[in-house]
Amino acid sequence: MCLQGVIMKEFERKLKNYIMKEAIFEPGDRILIAVSGGADSVALLRAMYTISAEPECQYDIEVFHVEHGIRGEESVEDARFVENLCVDLDIRCKTIGIDAVSYARENGLSLEESARILRYACMQRFACENKQKLVVAHHGIDNIETMIFQLSRGSGLRGFAGMAPVKKMHHFVDDGEVCSVTVCRPLLFATRAEIISYLSEIEQEYRTDSTNSDVAYDRNRIRHQILPVLQEINPEAYHHIMKSMEMLRPILKQHFEEMDEILNLVMDEDKDLICAKVLALNQEVRQEIMHEWVRYHSTHAKDLGQKHIEALVDLLSKEVGKSISIPGARVVRSYHTLKYVDGTQIQMKEDGIIQWKFDSAITFPEMLPGQSELIDVGTYEMKVMLYSVNELETSEIQELTYTKCFDYDKIQDNIQIRNRMTGDRIAVLKHGSKKLKDYFIDAKIPRELRDGAIVLADEQRILWVVGDRMAEDYKVDKHTKYILKIEFGGIQKDA
Secondary structure, three states: OOOOOOOOOHHHHHHHHHHHHHOOOOOOOEEEEEOOOOHHHHHHHHHHHHHOOOOOOOOEEEEEEEEOOOOOHHHHHHHHHHHHHHHHHOOEEEEEEOOHHHHHHHHOOOHHHHHHHHHHHHHHHHHHHOOOEEEOOOOHHHHHHHHHHHHHHOOOOHHHHOOOOEEEEEEEOOOOOEEEEEEEOOOOOOOHHHHHHHHHHOOOOOOOOHHHHOOOOHHHHHHHHHHHHHHHHOOOHHHHHHHHHHHHHHHHHHHHHHHHHHHHHHEOOOOOEEHHHHHOOOHHHHHHHHHHHHHHHOHHHHHOOHHHHHHHHHHOOOOOOOEEEEOOEEEEEOOOEEEEEEHHHOOOOOOOOOEOOOOOOEEOOOOOOOOEEEEEEOOEEEEEEEEEHHHOOHHHOOOEOOEEEEEHHHOOOOEEEEOOOOOOEEOOOOOOOEEHHHHHHHOOOOHHHHOOEOEEEEOOEEEEEOOOOEOHHHOOOOOOOEEEEEEEOOOOOEO
């Protein structure tokens, strides 16, 4: 890889200056560049290829490409394009395939989220094994999108910071040991327009992902429907927002160092939150501490919304034994503390009935085959997925306490999630039903659990008492064409 005498382009000079200013790389670093074949990652590769020949850089570059198995021949062509580009540049290239579709179906995730999780897991593993820094092509406009997305969910002050140019991430290897991976984003200084202009200047082709224009994805809606309005208001809006985020970063860094100090003072030796100490803080600090405490325990902190934070603060004053569900975990009020319980460790009480009092019923959204939805049910979450019968193996039609599969065609009205009502009936046999009140009595469901029990209802026909009985007349049989799979709260226990 010899490029002596090559004159650097303006974009390449800006990239090199940003790398030096942010101390992203050290001379001779081994770097693994994630290249999809799209404009951003191809521009990053081409610019890094030129910069790596500079005497003060001399980076050892390798490319990593993931074929997600989503877009058929288009996806295969992306991989072929990246491999050919690396041959032309004489750069090592590692290509792997993943099955994002199956992972999404098995875990009730969107394809976008499934692909992201698997992609990062593979890249981090490879970077760990080869002692490389992982380099991704997020640019300045991506960072603005991230900030808007996070703030819209109620992310707290961290939402203002967006993505950092350098971040340490932990990857767990098979033997349970933790490998620390440095994730680098050297394009955060650039706009999408600057990237496209650079590619045009060097006459470099790139691939276009057809899903990037699909506004069914939240980030694409921000990109195509919100950001253009900001630029209409002020053509320099992107640069002003990027500059503001850059100015905020050191200020927020200092703030969160102070939050870390406070967090250490309000946790006990088991890293549980001491309720009295947190309640003694002012309200704003309390909420920030909740964010940082969850972040200490889990990578799911980015999925916290304002409703989760407010529920956690409320839990500080609740009686012993109360608990709430948050993304990836459950938090339990103990005698003096809040305990963080990872989702894989959760065990529900023997009666299985979960309590939530509804002010009004929640109505299911309209569903199409292949669609999945995440529905907030109080402080719990419900994953809903609709499949055609040939998309699910028999083994996947599970009957667990908090996972049920229903024959979708047998549902006559919009499903409602609510508490019991007068006149509700449930089929306990294939032919015939009984009043829900009588079922609760016969099943010896404690009286104090009946009014707060969560039920799924088709008019006044009960499909499921969550954590207990599902109706016989909605079960999957040999005539079923479409299966509605529902997972409650991500909590599963064999029935």
